[in-house]
Amino acid sequence: MEGKTPHDLLATAASTWPDAIALRTDSDEWTYAELDYAASEIAGRVPAGERIAFRAELTPATVAAVWGVPRGGGIAVPIDPGLDVTAAAELSASLGATMGWPEHIDQIRSERDPVPDAPALVVATSGSSGASRGVILTFGNIVSAAFASQLHLGSRRGDVWLLAMPLHHVAGLAILWRAAHDGATVHLQRGFAAEPFAAALAGDVVWTSVVPTMLRRLLAARLDAPRLRGMLVGGAHVPSDLLAEALSRGIPALATYGMTETCSQASTVLPGQEAASVGTVGFPLPGVAVAVDAAPGEIGPISISGSTVATGYVDQPSRSGPLQTNDLGYFDAAGRLVIVGRSDEVIISGGENIYPQVVERALCFVAGVSDAVVFGVADDEWGQRVVAVVEGTGIDEDSVLGAVEGIPQYAKPKQLRVVESLPLLPNGKIDRNGAKDAF
CATH class of the missing domain: 3.40.50.12780 (ANL, N-terminal domain)
Structure with missing residues (x-):
C-alpha cells in the first residue's frame, strides 16, 4: 500500500x-x-x-x-x-x-x-x-x-x-x-x-x-x-x-x-x-x-x-x-x-408553540401505543389544531386521548386515528408525510 x-x-x-x-x-x-x-x-x-x-x-x-x-x-x-x-x-x-x-x-x-x-x-x-x-x-x-x-x-x-x-x-x-x-x-x-x-x-x-x-x-x-x-x-x-x-x-x-x-x-x-x-x-x-x-x-x-x-x-x-x-x-x-x-414541523395553535416530538413522546407512554406521528392541520378558530396517528393494538381513539399525560391541555391532540402500522420509508424510518394521509 x-x-x-x-x-x-x-x-x-x-x-x-x-x-x-x-x-x-x-x-x-x-x-x-x-x-x-x-x-x-x-x-x-x-x-x-x-x-x-x-x-x-x-x-x-x-x-x-x-x-x-x-x-x-x-x-x-x-x-x-x-x-x-x-x-x-x-x-x-x-x-x-x-x-x-x-x-x-x-x-x-x-x-x-x-x-x-x-x-x-x-x-x-x-x-x-x-x-x-x-x-x-x-x-x-x-x-x-x-x-x-x-x-x-x-x-x-x-x-x-x-x-x-x-x-x-x-x-x-x-x-x-x-x-x-x-x-x-x-x-x-x-x-x-x-x-x-x-x-x-x-x-x-x-x-x-x-x-x-x-x-x-x-x-x-x-x-x-x-x-x-x-x-x-x-x-x-x-x-x-x-x-x-x-x-x-x-x-x-x-x-x-x-x-x-x-x-x-x-x-x-x-x-x-x-x-x-x-x-x-x-x-x-x-x-x-x-x-x-x-x-x-x-x-x-x-x-x-x-x-x-x-x-x-x-x-x-x-x-x-x-x-x-x-x-x-x-x-x-x-x-x-x-x-x-423540527422548526418546519412546529404547530402554532392559539398562539402556543407545540413541538410534535414532545406530544409523540407523551402518546408513546400510553398503554398499547407503540409509536405515533403528530402534526397540525388548518383550523379556522385556532390557526392549527393538533392531530395524531398512533400505531397500536387493543386501543381506540377515546381511550388514548383520555390517557395522555405530562403535556399541557393545549398540546393534547384534538383528533386521533389508530392504525395497525405506520407507513415506513425503505430505510425503516416512519414516513411522516404518508402518515398524514390518515387525515
Whole structure:
C-alpha cells in the first residue's frame, strides 16, 4: 500500500491488518487485503471526475465499490436498490451521476492518491420530511467522522459491527468507515428481519446501528446479546419508553443524533451512561461543535460545525460556516443534547408553540401505543389544531386521548386515528408525510 494516504481508510487498514477479517456474511469472509484488492480493481476502471451511481445492495461487491470508486478518482453515488429502472435513472440524473458501470473503458487508470478536500461520495438524504438532496462528502469528512466515533464510543480492533442498514444511506456507510478505521469486522446481513438479526446479536457482535422501528421489532423477538457494548438508535425520534424497555432487557441502546451532512453521528449517548441519558441524545462527539441559539436550558435552533460537516450539495454553491439544521433542542443541566423537533414541523395553535416530538413522546407512554406521528392541520378558530396517528393494538381513539399525560391541555391532540402500522420509508424510518394521509 505504498504511497497511500491515511485518507484512504481501507488502504491503511489493509496495510496494517492485511489478514484481519474486514467483511463477513453468513457464508463467506473477506480479509482487509482481499477487500483492498477488489477496491483497487474497481479503482482502475473508473473515469476520473465522474459520479458513478450503483445499486447499493448489502453485498461485499457493493462495499468494494464504495471504497473503489473514490479511490479511482470518481465519486460514488450509492442508490436505493429497491428502485425500478426508471426511478433509478431519474434519481441518478438528479444527482448528476451515470447509472452503472461504463461498458467500455479505453484505458486502465492509475489510482488516485486521496486528499482531504476531494469529494468521495454523494449520498442522498433520506427524504423523511421532504425532498431528498445529494450531499457531497469528502475524504476528510469520512476520516474525521470515523475518528470521532472511535474516541466517543471506545470501539477497537477486533470488534464486530452488525450491518443491516441500507448502504445508500449514511447510517449504513458510516459503519464501513468506523470498522476500517479501527480494524474491525463488518457482518453484513442482507435486509433486516428481527429473528436473524437477533440471532446474529447472540454471537460475537459488539456494535450495531438501528432505527427505532427496528429496535421495537427486536424487542418483540427473543433478544440476547451477551457481547454487545452499544446499539446506536437514531434516524428518527427515539421514544423514551422504547429506550427504557431496551435497557430493562439488558440492551445498551445509545440514542444518537446526526444526519447525512454530518457523516452520521453528531451527538451520541456515551456507553455506560444509557440510564442517565434517557430522553437525550447524549454529548457531541469530539471535534463536533453543536450549538443551540437560545438562552441556557431554553429551546432553540441547532447548528453544527466541525470537520465532519459536508460543505456542499449537488448543483448548489459550496456552503461555509456552521450547518444550520432544521432541528430544535436544548442542552440539559448535564450538557446533554435534547431534541424536541423540527422548526418546519412546529404547530402554532392559539398562539402556543407545540413541538410534535414532545406530544409523540407523551402518546408513546400510553398503554398499547407503540409509536405515533403528530402534526397540525388548518383550523379556522385556532390557526392549527393538533392531530395524531398512533400505531397500536387493543386501543381506540377515546381511550388514548383520555390517557395522555405530562403535556399541557393545549398540546393534547384534538383528533386521533389508530392504525395497525405506520407507513415506513425503505430505510425503516416512519414516513411522516404518508402518515398524514390518515387525515
